[in-house]
Amino acid sequence: MTGFKSDFLRTLSERGFIHQMSDETGLDDLLRTETVTAYIGYDPTASSLHVGHLMQIMMLHWFQATGHRPISLMGGGTGMVGDPSFKEEARKLMTVEMIEDNIASIKRSFANYIDYDKGPLGGGLMINNAEWLRPLNYLEFLRDVGRHFSVNRMLSFDSVKTRLDREQSLSFLEFNYMILQAYDFVELARRYDCRLQMGGSDQWGNIINGIDLGHRMDTPQLYALTSPLLTTASGAKMGKTASGAVWLDADLLSVYDFWQYWRNTEDADVERFLKLFTTLPLDEVARLSALGGSEINEAKKVLATEVTAILHGRKAAEDAAETARRAFEEGALAQGLPTVNVPAGELEAGLGLLAAFVTAGLCASNGEARRQVKGGGLRVNDVVVQDEKRVLGTADLVEDGVIKLSLGKKKHVLLKTA
RNA sequence: GGAGGAGUGCCCGAGUGGUUAAAGGGGACGGACUGUAAAUCCGUUGGCUUUGCCUACGUUGGUUCGAAUCCAACCUCCUCCA
Numbered sequence A: 001m002t003g004f005k006s007d008f009l010r011t012l013s014e015r016g017f018i019h020q021m022s023d024e025t026g027l028d029d030l031l032r033t034e035t036v037t038a039y040i041g042y043d044p045t046a047s048s049l050h051v052g053h054l055m056q057i058m059m060l061h062w063f064q065a066t067g068h069r070p071i072s073l074m075g076g077g078t079g080m081v082g083d084p085s086f087k088e089e090a091r092k093l094m095t096v097e098m099i100e101d102n103i104a105s106i107k108r109s110f111a112n113y114i115d116y117d118k119g120p121l122g123g124g125l126m127i128n129n130a131e132w133l134r135p136l137n138y139l140e141f142l143r144d145v146g147r148h149f150s151v152n153r154m155l156s157f158d159s160v161k162t163r164l165d166r167e168q169s170l171s172f173l174e175f176n177y178m179i180l181q182a183y184d185f186v187e188l189a190r191r192y193d194c195r196l197q198m199g200g201s202d203q204w205g206n207i208i209n210g211i212d213l214g215h216r217m218d219t220p221q222l223y224a225l226t227s228p229l230l231t232t233a234s235g236a237k238m239g240k241t242a243s244g245a246v247w248l249d250a251d252l253l254s255v256y257d258f259w260q261y262w263r264n265t266e267d268a269d270v271e272r273f274l275k276l277f278t279t280l281p282l283d284e285v286a287r288l289s290a291l292g293g294s295e296i297n298e299a300k301k302v303l304a305t306e307v308t309a310i311l312h313g314r315k316a317a318e319d320a321a322e323t324a325r326r327a328f329e330e331g332a333l334a335q336g337l338p339t340v341n342v343p344a345g346e347l348e349a350g351l352g353l354l355a356a357f358v359t360a361g362l363c364a365s366n367g368e369a370r371r372q373v374k375g376g377g378l379r380v381n382d383v384v385v386q387d388e389k390r391v392l393g394t395a396d397l398v399e400d401g402v403i404k405l406s407l408g409k410k411k412h413v414l415l416k417t418a
Numbered sequence B: 001g002g003a004g005g006a007g008u009g010c011c012c013g014a015g016u017g018g019u020u021a022a023a024g025g026g027g028a029c030g031g032a033c034u035g036u037a038a039a040u041c042c043g044u045u046g047g048c049u050u051u052g053c054c055u056a057c058g059u060u061g062g063u064u065c066g067a068a069u070c071c072a073a074c075c076u077c078c079u080c081c082a
Helices: A007-015 A024-033 A051-065 A096-110 A138-144 A151-155 A158-165 A172-192 A201-216 A255-263 A267-277 A282-289 A293-312 A314-330 A344-348 A353-359 A366-374
Strands: A037-042 A069-074 A125-128 A194-200 A223-227 A339-342 A378-380 A402-407 A411-417
Touching: A007 A024, A007 A051, A007 A267, A024 A223, A037 A051, A037 A172, A051 A069, A051 A194, A051 A223, A051 A267, A069 A096, A069 A172, A096 A125, A125 A172, A151 A172, A172 A194, A172 A201, A194 A201, A201 A223, A255 A293, A255 A314, A267 A282, A267 A293, A282 A293, A293 A314, A339 A344, A339 A353, A353 A366, A353 A378, A353 A402, A366 A378
Parallel strands: A037 A069, A037 A194, A069 A125, A194 A223, A339 A411
Antiparallel strands: A378 A402, A402 A411
16 A cells, blocks of 8 residues: 555554655655655644644654654743744743753653654653754844845745635744744754654644755755644544643543543544544454444444553553443443542531532533523532532541532542542 | 734633623633544633622723723834835
């Protein structure tokens, strides 16, 4: 099915990672004959990456697994500018400390996918583009790099064209963003002999800019590879839920919730996700994807456990699976559900039901909790709540000393006294 | 610098003095049906100490018994001209 000779491209192609490439044969030959270095850039705007980044992370993972050296490039320099594409939001300028903290915390997640200590060429690298971007001198930069960019050509890029067609403002800052990213590629080529940049399909134009700049600044031939924009079968963006992004960091999203996210995959997405987000062999993927009807639930459990195992470890993933099995299939009170502590005194004094659900993080406000009661969406210890004025007390504690609060059928929190 | 246009709830978008917490749609959440899926149907969708009160239609003032709606200034964005 694929004509690629290199392990890396064959794997990516078989598993559905490839959207667009520059010079397929050239890159294929390079990967087959040399140990190559490639990078993907990430902006450290939060202390954790989320599921939307996962496909790119998996590409780096496969890159290393097939005998090459991946670089995860943190946008410590570009992060100082702030991403202009969300211009509605009050753009907090991030301090250097925040950026460094975020990078450190992101690295913990990355370390589950990429080995930074061992591997071809001494293992993967995590590099911060602040290294070379922060010391830049504006005039020198314009003369050395800026002169290679033609505004005419930049205006012809799709990413820009749609903006102009929609009559939305395109700030000068955004032009600089493209240029900085192009410059990153050249710097990485010079410093680390990095030859390939990967990214989402929206990054194509930026990556191509880097390749062009490389030509003009005499780097070796550079290459681009982009992945398709990932949406669920019903068209939603990946990684968004009611409670926000599906974070990779266990501090921001419990292992159990992460597992649940994958467990709730739509039928039509199962095969695709197994290929993209697990390392299961393709014949196993084919077997699981062939399951029909309700049997496909088995495939979803495997998907959830495998994806979770890579990130949080096999043991934690299996615990999450077991917690889910008990909670859903036996209706039992399962340990391992997310737990929220309340002071013992508060419960003895009587804790208002609405407040309890807000404290547990299941409802955003008392008003929302009230509405959910009307809609029959709240349960205490698996009993549907009828009365919004109900007060929880120590009598509601079940054998393990917890109260189980549920919103809908899937979201459960254990309330524990502390 | 000049002329015109626009800023509404999570998003899009109606509304041009009085049952307007603001039509409609999307999204989201809950319920029903299922398989912890999709599709479909129903409900909900500012906050609170909820027969009531408070906060909301770019910002700040003003007119009025009463304003998202009228007036003024300011801010932001867009279009055309220079």
